[in-house]
Amino acid sequence: MLSNDLSVGQVVEVSAGKEKGRIFFVVKIIDHEYVLISDGKKRKLERPKLKKVKHLKRFNVINNKVKNKIVSDQTMTDAFLRAELTKLNLFI
Template identity: 40%
Template sequence: METTGDIQIGQVVRSKAGRDKGRVFVVIDILDDKYVLIVDGDLRKLDKPKKKKIKHLIVYKTVLKNISEKIEKGEKFNNAYIRKSLKPFNEEI
């Protein structure tokens, strides 16, 4: 499992800066020690992930194992699957 500091693929994060402030995302790729690619299946879909600085994210302890395993195995999944996985986090706002 690829980790940078305390962020890993499949991790749930919330944006704390920018136009998407307050939105909940899942990390689908780690570019380097400063940037990750995030999607939410709604505004940011799998075919156009958002490149985001880690320092602009609130990192939750939760890692969505189902998504991280699919990414590691190279399995296909869609935006609806991501939305469904993030739904409990969006409801707690």
Template identity: 70%
Template sequence: MLSEKIRVGQVVKGLSGRETGKLFFVVKIVDHEYVLIADGKKRKLDRPKLKKVKHLKVYSFLNDKVKNKIASDTITDAFLRAELTKSKELIFD
């Protein structure tokens, strides 16, 4: 299935809708077809976006810091923004 290659803490890029071209972290896997994404700026952790996996480009980069903080429920929007900025540099350099 599609969700087998996607995990919490993974960087994804929106391919459709208002999120086209923007990077996000996967914060929760709802089922095999849907995930919740957030970037800490427009899509904050208290209101993540429900998105179909087929409308996302999934990068192989998995941020373990984000994954662990989401699991322990100690993550903040500021931390998410900072890690997304660092991840952009690693993905596109």
């Protein structure tokens, strides 16, 4: 899976590593192989997790509120990320 399949604000599930099975938002695309992910709970925005794209299962859900805040450099809180994941009923 290539990063051009992913978008900022997209919901992903980790398929390998300590966070296996947890749901996150993509907060930054580094290159074709790596992205930064955060959920606002265990992985906060100050320290997002660097993850290989091949270790992520992507959902066809892109949260436009999260995407717009990231793209426009608006301040975003961990509570906001948690709330948006909870609204999707995917939060684990």
